[in-house]
Amino acid sequence: MSGQSGLLAAGLDGKRLDDIEVVDVHQHYGRCFQFNMPHRDAADLLAEMDRIGIDKSIVSSFRALAGDPVPGNQEVLEVCRQHPDRFRMYFVVNPHYASRLDQLFAPFRESPFLAGLKIHAEIHQCPLASDAYRWAWRTAAELHCPALVHIYPPRDLEAVPVLADEYPDTNFLIAHHFGPENLDRALPLIEDKRNVHVDTCISALPLGTMERLVAELGPERVLFGTDMPYLNAGGQVGKVLLAQLDDETKKKILAGNAKRLFQHRL
Template sequence: MDIVDAWSQHPTERFMAAPWLATLLRWTRQEGLAAMPVQATVDAMDEAGISLALMSAWHAPTGSLISNDEVAELVAARPDRFRGVATVDLTDPMGAVREIRRCVTELGFVGVRVVPWLWNLPPNDRRYYPVYVACVELGVPFCTQIGHTGPLCPSEPGRPIPYLDEVLLDFPELVVVGGHVGYPWIHEVLSLATKYPNFHVDTSAYALHRLPADLVGFLRGRGRSRVLFGTNWPMISPARCLARLDELGLDDEARGLFLAGNARRLFRLS
C-alpha cells in the first residue's frame, strides 16, 4: 500500500529549543523529546508503511528553525523516502521569491509552507502575496496551517474565513493545502473546499479516529480528491495516526486517493 505523509519534519536543536514548543510537547505528552538521527524518522515511517514523507523547513520571525538547506541535505541522504517543502522569511519579500525559485528549480522542492500562527499574520496579509505569485509561477502548492494552535499562540490567523477565502479569490490558480484539519472551524473549511477547486485539506496532527465527523463524510464522498493524509511527525507518529484507518469506512478509491494519490498528483511526485 502506497502512503505519502503530506506534513512531516525532522527537527533540529533550534526547532526543539523554540519556547512555544514546550506547551505542545506537554499537550502531546512528549516532554523530553529531542532532535533525533535521520534513521529514527525512517524507522517510524517503516513501522507504519509510509512510502514517502514531505519534510518541511521552518522559519520564524526570530530566524531559521529548520533551514531549507538542512531539508535539502535530508532529502539528499534519503531521496527514496523524502521530498522537501520550503519556507521563507515573510519580512524579506524579494528574498523569499528568490529562495522559492532556488528551492524549486535547484533543490527540487515540491511545495512551500508558511505557518500563520508562528508569524501571527493571517494568510491574506500583504507579506504573503509575493510568495503566492512565486508558487503559481513555479507550479508548486502553498501549504499552510488552519484551525487552532497547539502552542500557546493566537489561533485567529488559522481561521479559514475571511483570510484564506480572500487569498483563494485573489489567486484562483494557487493550489493551497490547509494542514491540521481546521478545527473548530470545520464548516468553514468544508465551505472553502466546496467553493474553490484548488483548496485541499490534510489531516496532519490528528490520529484518524479523531477526525471531525463532517470531514470524514466529505472524505468518503465528494471530497475524496481533496483530502490528504499527514502526520506532523514527530509530534504524532505515523503508526498512531493510521492505527484505526479502517474505522473511516473508505472505499478502495477514496482510501487510495487519501493515503497517496492526492498528494502525488498535487505535488507531482514520481
C-alpha cells in the same frame, strides 16, 4: 485476526502498509523550538516511516519555521539529497523576510527535491491575508508547487476563499483541515474552491470527521499527513485506515491525491 478485509483489517491488525503506496504530505524535521521531541533526525523519521509503511514524506524544517530560514531550509534540502527516494521538502516562507524571499529561495527554486512551500501563519504571527505572503501565492502558482498552509483560526478563515479566488492557479493545502472545531465555518467557505485541499493530521479527531471531509470536499481533496514528530504516525494512519470509507477512497487519501497534486515533484 480482525475478521475484516482490506485496509480496515490492515489497520485493526496493525499491519505495515507494504502493498499500497503511502505519501505523508506533512512532516517536520530537526530540533523543535517549542518543546523536546525525541524523534528529530532523518534516521528517526525513516524508522517510523518504515514501521508504518510510509514510502515518501514531504518535510519542513523546524529551524526555518523558528526564524532561521537559511540554514533551516538548507538542512532539509541536505536530508532530501541523502535520501532521495524518501524525502521531499517544503521551502518555509517566512513573511518577516518578505523583501528577501527571491534571494532566499534561489538555491531551492530549481531543486528536484522541492515539492512545495510551507506557510505557518500562527508561528510567524502574520495574518494570512497579509501582503507579505503574496510572493508565496505567486510562486506556488508559477512553479506548480502547492502551499501547505497552517492558518490561525478564526483570524484567517475568511482569507482562504478570498485567496483561492484571487490565485486560481495556486493549490492551497490547509494543514490540520482547519482544525475539527472550525469545520462548521470553514467547509462551506471552501466547498466550491477546487484549489483548496486539506490534510488529515490532528492530535484529536472527533469520530466521523474523516468521513465528513470526504463527503463535503470529495475524495480528491483530502490528503494524508502525520505531522511527525509532533504526532505519532500510527495514530494518524489509523484514522484513515479505520474510517468508514471504501479502500479506493483510502488509497486516494494515502497517496493518490498527493501524487496528483504534487505531480512530478514527488
